[in-house]
Amino acid sequence: MPATGLDRRAFLRAAGLGALALSASACTGFATTGNGGMIFLSTQFRPVDEAEAFRSLLARTVSGVSYVTIEDGPFAGQVRSQIDAGSTQIGLLGGLHGDLAPLADGYLEDVTDVLAALGDRGWPAEYLELAKAGTDRSWYIPWANASYVLAAHADALQHLPSGVDANALTYDDFLDWAIAARRANGNRPMLGLPAGPEGLLHRFTQGYLLPSFTGGQITTFRSREAATAWEYLRELWANCSPTSTTYDFMQEPLETGEVGMAWDHVVRLVDAPERDPRNWRMLPSPRGPHGLGYMAVVAGLAIPKDSTDPDLARRTIDELSKPHTQVGLLRSNSFFPAVAAEIPQDLPPAIKLEADAVKRQQEAADSILSLPPVGLGTREGEVSKVFQDTFRSIVLDRADIRTTLDGQASVLQGILDDLKVPCWAPDPAAERCEVM
Amino acid sequence: MRLRSPWLLLLPSIVLMLALFGWPLVQGVLSAFTDDGGFTFAHWERLFGDPYFLRALRNTLLLIVIVVPVQVVLAVGMALLMQARPRFASGHFYLWCVPLAISELAAGLVWLSIFDNRGYLNSLLVSLGLSENGVQWLNYENTTTMLLTVVIAELWRATSLVFVIVVAGVQMIPREYDEAAQVFGATFWQRLRHVTLPLLGPSLQVALILRTILALQAFAVAQALTGRDFPLLVGETYEWYVVLQNPAVASAVALVVLVISLGTAVLYLRTVRQPEGVR
Numbered sequence: 092m093p094a095t096g097l098d099r100r101a102f103l104r105a106a107g108l109g110a111l112a113l114s115a116s117a118c119t120g121f122a123t124t125g126n127g128g129m130i131f132l133s134t135q136f137r138p139v140d141e142a143e144a145f146r147s148l149l150a151r152t153v154s155g156v157s158y159v160t161i162e163d164g165p166f167a168g169q170v171r172s173q174i175d176a177g178s179t180q181i182g183l184l185g186g187l188h189g190d191l192a193p194l195a196d197g198y199l200e201d202v203t204d205v206l207a208a209l210g211d212r213g214w215p216a217e218y219l220e221l222a223k224a225g226t227d228r229s230w231y232i233p234w235a236n237a238s239y240v241l242a243a244h245a246d247a248l249q250h251l252p253s254g255v256d257a258n259a260l261t262y263d264d265f266l267d268w269a270i271a272a273r274r275a276n277g278n279r280p281m282l283g284l285p286a287g288p289e290g291l292l293h294r295f296t297q298g299y300l301l302p303s304f305t306g307g308q309i310t311t312f313r314s315r316e317a318a319t320a321w322e323y324l325r326e327l328w329a330n331c332s333p334t335s336t337t338y339d340f341m342q343e344p345l346e347t348g349e350v351g352m353a354w355d356h357v358v359r360l361v362d363a364p365e366r367d368p369r370n371w372r373m374l375p376s377p378r379g380p381h382g383l384g385y386m387a388v389v390a391g392l393a394i395p396k397d398s399t400d401p402d403l404a405r406r407t408i409d410e411l412s413k414p415h416t417q418v419g420l421l422r423s424n425s426f427f428p429a430v431a432a433e434i435p436q437d438l439p440p441a442i443k444l445e446a447d448a449v450k451r452q453q454e455a456a457d458s459i460l461s462l463p464p465v466g467l468g469t470r471e472g473e474v475s476k477v478f479q480d481t482f483r484s485i486v487l488d489r490a491d492i493r494t495t496l497d498g499q500a501s502v503l504q505g506i507l508d509d510l511k512v513p514c515w516a517p518d519p520a521a522e523r524c525e526v527m
Numbered sequence: 528m529r530l531r532s533p534w535l536l537l538l539p540s541i542v543l544m545l546a547l548f549g550w551p552l553v554q555g556v557l558s559a560f561t562d563d564g565g566f567t568f569a570h571w572e573r574l575f576g577d578p579y580f581l582r583a584l585r586n587t588l589l590l591i592v593i594v595v596p597v598q599v600v601l602a603v604g605m606a607l608l609m610q611a612r613p614r615f616a617s618g619h620f621y622l623w624c625v626p627l628a629i630s631e632l633a634a635g636l637v638w639l640s641i642f643d644n645r646g647y648l649n650s651l652l653v654s655l656g657l658s659e660n661g662v663q664w665l666n667y668e669n670t671t672t673m674l675l676t677v678v679i680a681e682l683w684r685a686t687s688l689v690f691v692i693v694v695a696g697v698q699m700i701p702r703e704y705d706e707a708a709q710v711f712g713a714t715f716w717q718r719l720r721h722v723t724l725p726l727l728g729p730s731l732q733v734a735l736i737l738r739t740i741l742a743l744q745a746f747a748v749a750q751a752l753t754g755r756d757f758p759l760l761v762g763e764t765y766e767w768y769v770v771l772q773n774p775a776v777a778s779a780v781a782l783v784v785l786v787i788s789l790g791t792a793v794l795y796l797r798t799v800r801q802p803e804g805v806r
Contacts, residue, residue, distance in 0.1 A: 164772070288754040334644055336667040336756055347646075469772040476771055484578050487667060499577060505573075 102104045128155040129400045131407065132170070134163040135390055136424055144423040151419075152410045156183070156405060164469060166190050169397055174198050180395040183404040185234065188221050188389045193466045195230040199352045200394040203229045205405055212412055213431025215453070216435060217516075218389055218461055225513065231391030232408050235417065235426035238387050239294060240448040241377075242341070245370040247272050247281045247351030256450055260377040262303065262323060267329040271353065283350030286482070291356055293478035297460035298386025300324060300352075302517050303379030308461055309507070312499040312526045316380070318492050321485045326470045328486045336487070356388075357445045358425050368440030375452035384458035384517070386512030389462070390426065421446070425500035465515040470506050477503045500526045552785075559778040570775040577776075579766075583758035584783070586749075589674060590741045590759070591791075594681050597662040598738060599731065604688035606697045607723075619663045622693075624657045627687045635751025639665075669747070677757060680748045685741065685795065696730025697723070698713040732799040743784055760784050 136145045136486045137160045161169060166186060171194070173179045178485070184191065184199075206219075206229045218233040223284035243257075250272040251257055255330045272281040286292045297308055305311035321336050328335075332350050341355035345363035354358070354376065366372035376385055392411060393402045410416055417428035418435060425442055426432075429451055452458065464471050481499045484490040506523050514524035559570055559631040574580050605623060609616060626634065643648045649661030665670045700723065708718045724731075746762035757768075760780060768777035 333663065333666050333668065337665065337754060372790075420531070431602050472771040473773060488578070502576065 096258050104468070120320055120451045129182030129403050129407075130180055131158050131183040131185060132166070133158065133160055133179045134166050134187065134190050135223050135426075136160060137162070141424055145420070148416070148419050148423045152416055153407050163187070163190055165424060166192060168436045169244055170198055174396050177397070179292055179395055179399060181395050182401075183407055184231075184393040184400045185390065186393075187463065188231075188391060189362070189463050189465045189471070190233045190468075191391050191393050192221075194393070194395075195224040195226065195522040198228045200396060200398065200401070201228045201230070202232060202394060203406075205229075205394075205408060206232055206449055209409060209412060212414070214429055218429060219391060221462070221516075231393035232409060232412060233429040234390045234392045235420055235429050236387050236389045237426050238385060238449045238452060239299065239354060239356050239359070239376065240293070240344060240445060240452065241352065241354050241374040242363055243372050243374060244348075245353040245372075247473045248372060250275050250281075251266050257372065257374050261376065262300075262377045262379045265377040266323070266327055266330070266525060269327060269352070273330045276351075280330050282327075282331045283338055283341055283344050283353040284328075284331055284335045285338050285341050285353070285355050285359070287337050287339040292482065293357070294356070294386055294463070295354060296320075296324070296478045296482060297475075299376050299384050300379070302383075302384030302459045302461050303377070303381055306381040306459065307456045309503065309514055309524055310376045310527050312503060313496040314527065317496060320379070321481070321492050321496070324482070325489075357449065361425050361439075361441045361445065364441040364444060365377075368444070371441075371444060373441075373444040373448040374449050375455065378455070378457060381498065383452065383455045384459045384461055386450045386461040386463065387453070389429070431437040459517050461517050463514045466512040467506075467510060470510060473506050474503065477506075532629075555778040555781055558775045562775070570779050573775050574779050579755070579758045579763055583760050583763045586674070586757055587743060587760045587787075590681065590745065591722070591739055593674075593678050594685075594742055595735065595738055597678075597682060598607050598686045599693075599735065601686050602693045603724075603727070603731075605686075605690050606693040607719075609694055610697050619657060622688055624687045626684045627691070629684065630746035630753055631745070633686065634680060634684040635748040638676065638683070638748070639751050642676045643802045644744070649776055663762065665753055665756070667753075668756070673753050673757045676752055677749045680752060681742070681745060684748065686737065688741070689738050692734040692737070693727065696727045696734075699730075700726045728799060732795055735795045736792050739795070740788050743788050760787075 102395070108292070131174075134141045136158075138213060142158065142160055148157055148304070150158055153249070167190065170184065173181060192377070206222075209232070214233050214493070218236070222229045222233055224230050224233050227448075241260075247255065247268075250268060252264065252267045252271055255268070260268075269282040270278065273279065284290075284292055284295065300320050300323070301308055301311070301317060302490065305314050305316040307314075311317055332344075334344070334349065338344055338353075340359040341350075341353035342362040344350045345353055345360070353363075357378050361372070364373075376383065378384075392408045394401060394408075398404050411420075412430055414428065414430055414432035417430055419431045420426050421428060421434070421442060422438060425445070436443075440445070462473050467474055477499050481495055484495045485492050504526050507526070511523055513520050513522060518524065530668050554560055560566055560568075562569055609620060612639045615621070629637075639646070642662060643649070644661060644665070648664070649658070651657040653661055662671060662672070664667045664676050666672070704726065705718055705721050708722050713721070744761050746765065749757050749759050761784060764777050764784070767780060
């Protein structure tokens with residue numbers, strides 16, 4: 092059968108070429124679109140469908156920019172080595188505050204004038220302060236933000252204790268609610284937390300629970316108030332689905348109905364209300380004795396030293412900071428506008444719900460802004476591990492709270508001593524970050 | 528010239544071994560014990576202070592102690608069944624070897640679909656009316672059931688490796704010994720105890736060493752089934768190296784694995800030796 096032989100050969104050739112192309116693109120160290128133009132290197136929207144959604148938004152906004160994604164670990168190394176070697180291939184950088192701020196030591200263009208030229212677009216003052224990275228000049232333009240909120244289904248909402256405003260929960264209300272929901276559900280908990288291997292529960296302790304109870308994240312790690320917070324989490328966990336240790340993205344158990352209320356990153360909740368949005372609500376996180384601790388993931392746009400095309404980079408920043416493009420980003424990638432923008436009514440229902448909750452959280456009078464760790468580079472994972480291990484020891488293994496906090500505080504201090512970095516919000520920006 | 532030629536022939540493999548095993552080993556030991564150029568035990572203190580390490584060590588040893596003997600017994604039984612030449616013998620052989628071709632992680636995911644809270648096993652239990660909501664096999668509080676699921680998955684996945692080695696060993700034994708014993712009226716158990724097993728010694732030794740080292744390396748199955756709730760040593764190495772990007776502590780865990788594998792290998796070489804008299 093000559094025809095089959097030919098087919099097979101053609102198939103093998105095609106497969107071989109495909110493999111070659113794959114390995115060739117792998118050699119560059121990051122995923123390229125291959126359509127040329129100025130390279131916009133970013134740590135955001137790495138999953139293929141998210142990157143594609145952003146690329147189509149970008150193509151509608153400016154031409155001649157190709158969006159290239161890279162993991163946050165190698166990001167700084169890539170930028171530094173290119174600039175040190177004097178052959179920068181990158182035109183524009185995108186990343187979280189924690190990715191960009193450490194590069195402000197000579198690897199980024201001063202964008203104070205760019206920011207001034209853009210005029211007042213309504214960036215929150217604390218984001219503009221962050222963009223200065225502790226100096227008197229701006230190093231990036233706030234681009235977008237994301238946060239973490241509570242999602243609840245009507246089934247769980249009906250157990251909210253009477254007289255409690257769902258939009259202004261305290262941690263005690265939250266616990267009472269979880270208890271009431273468990274009792275009403277045949278003693279099976281309705282609350283879920285993302286404590287799986289890829290889950291973001293450590294962000295809950297770092298950015299929500301501890302700042303709300305102690306007012307700090309690192310400096311107050313072993314304070315008496317922190318011990319109270321962990322005591323609280325133990326009680327909350329007793330009313331939390333035990334399967335939570337396998338949950339990574341809360342939208343999945345919420346959608347299947349395994350749990351009825353959950354806390355997670357907005358992007359990881361967005362699919363839950365997809366099917367019947369009318370039965371869902373998104374709520375701001377609870378508040379504690381010190382206020383409403385919340386974590387904002389702030390992304391920014393920066394121009395690297397020796398950018399390949401500074402003019403195009405400035406134009407791209409200008410376009411991406413316009414309110415309608417920012418709303419477009421919310422629509423395509425569920426990242427919330429960093430500038431003042433009217434949230435339109437025709438957004439997907441889940442995003443509208445989230446936008447409302449994020450706004451309430453951010454604008455609360457007693458809000459305490461927390462950031463994911465800044466300037467830790469490759470050691471960030473170890474700091475997250477401190478919070479994860481503390482959770483495992485105190486809550487899952489029921490170890491003594493004081494001993495655990497003291498032990499983990501010395502691990503945390505060890506990492507901070509190696510790095511000699513200043514603290515990040517909400518801790519005061521002292522010269523060196525230290526656990527009290 | 529004659530004296531030198533064997534060394535010349537060995538040279539490529541020695542160079543390869545030194546470059547690919549010796550040097551990384553030296554580097555591993557160095558990074559586990561040094562810090563900015565100075566000697567330190569800090570990485571080991573970090574490791575022993577870690578809530579996962581002792582648990583991982585215990586789980587790994589438990590897994591080996593349970594899985595390896597059961598697998599050897601099963602594999603010898605299966606090999607003897609093959610030796611009896613049943614009908615469709617080659618069909619059985621291929622069927623038993625299928626798990627060998629399946630990746631460790633894929634096998635873990637297959638078993639996850641069975642043991643999951645809403646998996647096949649719980650659906651079956653609920654539909655048979657044996658349980659109201661199913662059993663939480665993989666709950667972080669049920670270390671025993673987690674161990675059980677990992678043991679079952681490992682048995683399913685890796686018994687065939689021992690089986691293949693033992694089958695080869697059984698086929699090497701000349702039939703005359705067995706027939707001679709039969710002529711003298713030895714029962715099946717007597718022949719197994721005094722003829723087959725002693726002659727299988729070398730194959731069992733290889734199978735035991737290989738299987739124990741592979742069991743020390745197992746982690747994808749446990750990772751897929753239980754995430755971080757049932758840590759194993761090699762999983763900790765991965766965690767420290769890839770997720771936490773701390774090669775020093777990762778090397779320390781790897782050295783623990785190395786010491787255990789060396790220890791068990793020496794133990795097997797000394798105890799499962801072929802008796803001198805049989806040869």
